[in-house]
Amino acid sequence: MRRRSYESDADVALLQAFNATSIAATGGCGYLHPGDIAHHLFTGNKSFEPAEVMTIWEDRSGVAAWMLVGPRHRSYDAQVRPDVRGGVFERELLEFADVRTVELMRYHGIESDRMLANVFRCDLVRVELLAEIGWVPDAEPPYVINRARIADLVDPVIPAGYSIRPVAGVDEAAAVAELHGAAFPGAGWTTELYRQVMESPGYDTGRELVAETADGALAAFAVTWYDDLNRTGLLEAVGTHPDHQQRGLGRAVVRFAAHHMAAAGMEFAIVANSASNAASEALYRSAGFEPWHVLDGYEKAIG
Numbered sequence: 001m002r003r004r005s006y007e008s009d010a011d012v013a014l015l016q017a018f019n020a021t022s023i024a025a026t027g028g029c030g031y032l033h034p035g036d037i038a039h040h041l042f043t044g045n046k047s048f049e050p051a052e053v054m055t056i057w058e059d060r061s062g063v064a065a066w067m068l069v070g071p072r073h074r075s076y077d078a079q080v081r082p083d084v085r086g087g088v089f090e091r092e093l094l095e096f097a098d099v100r101t102v103e104l105m106r107y108h109g110i111e112s113d114r115m116l117a118n119v120f121r122c123d124l125v126r127v128e129l130l131a132e133i134g135w136v137p138d139a140e141p142p143y144v145i146n147r148a149r150i151a152d153l154v155d156p157v158i159p160a161g162y163s164i165r166p167v168a169g170v171d172e173a174a175a176v177a178e179l180h181g182a183a184f185p186g187a188g189w190t191t192e193l194y195r196q197v198m199e200s201p202g203y204d205t206g207r208e209l210v211a212e213t214a215d216g217a218l219a220a221f222a223v224t225w226y227d228d229l230n231r232t233g234l235l236e237a238v239g240t241h242p243d244h245q246q247r248g249l250g251r252a253v254v255r256f257a258a259h260h261m262a263a264a265g266m267e268f269a270i271v272a273n274s275a276s277n278a279a280s281e282a283l284y285r286s287a288g289f290e291p292w293h294v295l296d297g298y299e300k301a302i303g
Helices: 010-026 034-044 087-107 124-132 170-183 191-198 249-262 278-287
Strands: 002-005 054-059 062-070 075-080 114-120 143-149 162-166 208-213 218-227 232-240 268-274 290-301
Touching (some): 010 054, 010 075, 034 062, 034 191, 034 218, 075 087, 075 114, 087 114, 087 124, 143 278, 162 249, 170 191, 170 208, 170 218, 232 249, 249 268, 249 278
Antiparallel strands (some): 054 062, 143 290, 162 208, 208 218, 218 232
């Protein structure tokens, strides 16, 4: 077994194929949508170098596992190939991930007395292994992955005065960064940081949809990601500018994005929300999505 750090953009496609194949073999329990790999690496970890936070394990069959630390989230993603799940290898990988997460938190001055994790409720192997190495359930509401068969979703009703289109290109980085920052205050988006996302592997400006007003102001967005093998599209992230909320615009963008993905061959669409976020939950239910997988929170004391 060889362990290495992220080496190049080609690793994104390699890991996305790994997750798509793993989902096809398991029905999705325990595995992130391939789009989440690029999203977590270049958006969630926009302030870190990929080689610092991403570790890959390979054997004679190819990728055996990968781990991505999110220091500011005090957490990590750890994905293991279905045929080597459980047992010594996965336990040692999780122990390595625990140590590496604390190491990076301390190196970057991130103070906390605990690490956090979200685990698929159906993934009993991971739940058991985490318990063995000291993780316990937290008291937070779970995350819910919602899914819809796109053919069952009605066409979007776009509110008067708005239109929806793909982002034109990196020249719109400033406007899109401002929109993301308004929808998610505190995320720290700048033009340069969002330009880096736009130029990162896996992202495609043609797959980020924006709603705009008649005078060209951006009002809402949905970034979409494709899993061609499983014909499933992911919406991550989704947001509406505070000045344009409560108008049905978010629902219109979500439905528009789903049908946009269908045109590229996707059969299903998925999107996640925290059970504590009543507004997001109501949005996705109203758009036609239903709960599919639940992820419970776990925590582990540091030190």
